[in-house]
Amino acid sequence: MAEEVQPEKKSSKGLIIALSVVVLLLAIGMGVMATMLMGSGGNGAAAEQAVAESTSPYKEYPAPPAGTPPSYFEMKFVVNFKGEGRARFLAVDLKFMSRHPELIEDMEHIRPVLQNDLQMLLRNQTYTELSQDNGQELLRQRILEIGRAAAESNGLNPEYVQNVFLTRFVMQ
Numbered sequence: 001m002a003e004e005v006q007p008e009k010k011s012s013k014g015l016i017i018a019l020s021v022v023v024l025l026l027a028i029g030m031g032v033m034a035t036m037l038m039g040s041g042g043n044g045a046a047a048e049q050a051v052a053e054s055t056s057p058y059k060e061y062p063a064p065p066a067g068t069p070p071s072y073f074e075m076k077f078v079v080n081f082k083g084e085g086r087a088r089f090l091a092v093d094l095k096f097m098s099r100h101p102e103l104i105e106d107m108e109h110i111r112p113v114l115q116n117d118l119q120m121l122l123r124n125q126t127y128t129e130l131s132q133d134n135g136q137e138l139l140r141q142r143i144l145e146i147g148r149a150a151a152e153s154n155g156l157n158p159e160y161v162q163n164v165f166l167t168r169f170v171m172q
Contacts, residue, residue: 058157061102070097070162071104075111079119082126083171090122090130093168096147096161103151103160110154117146130171140166 072095081090098104107114121142129135143166148158 056157057155058152059106059155061100061157061160064099064101068099070099071101072097073104073107075114075118076168077115077119077122079122081123081171084127089170089172090125091168091170091172092122092166094143095165095167096144097163097165098160099162100160103156106156107151107161110150110156113150113154114147117150118143121146127171136166136169140164 074093074095076091076093078089078091080088083089096104096107121139125139130139132138144161144164147164148161151161152158
């Protein structure tokens with residue numbers, strides 16, 4: 001009666017060849033892309049360093065161009081301090097220095113922390129300590145340590161707070 005039409009069985013060899021070509025092309029493309037991303041001529045170490053830096057717990061900033069002038073974050077203080085019968089007021093103006101202007105902008109957000117910590121430091125100074133030959137230098141180093149600690153505790157890289165300068169120092 002009716003003839004049954006059976007579909008012809010196709011060979012699976014053509015499908016296997018097609019899939020093999022697609023996989024091979026993907027592997028070649030990934031290899032070319034990896035080579036382009038890693039760079040050539042020994043820049044593998046630079047790529048590894050970039051990966052290591054991206055896992056830093058600190059906020060990342062672009063590297064400043066060579067010759068970038070420093071930026072400054074200024075603070076002013078007038079505090080009572082332990083005058084030991086002589087001076088009772090200490091006026092200090094200071095500037096934190098960084099070559100990363102973005103850090104200086106971010107330090108504005110931690111200004112209250114810095115003000116608190118630095119006022120406590122300044123109030124605990126004594127006339128005798130500050131009037132020594134290296135008294136101001138020791139104070140400057142302590143201020144720098146506090147600035148770096150405040151930056152670090154707020155996710156900013158403390159190494160980018162490069163220095164601090166006392167632009168006014170008056171005991172009265």
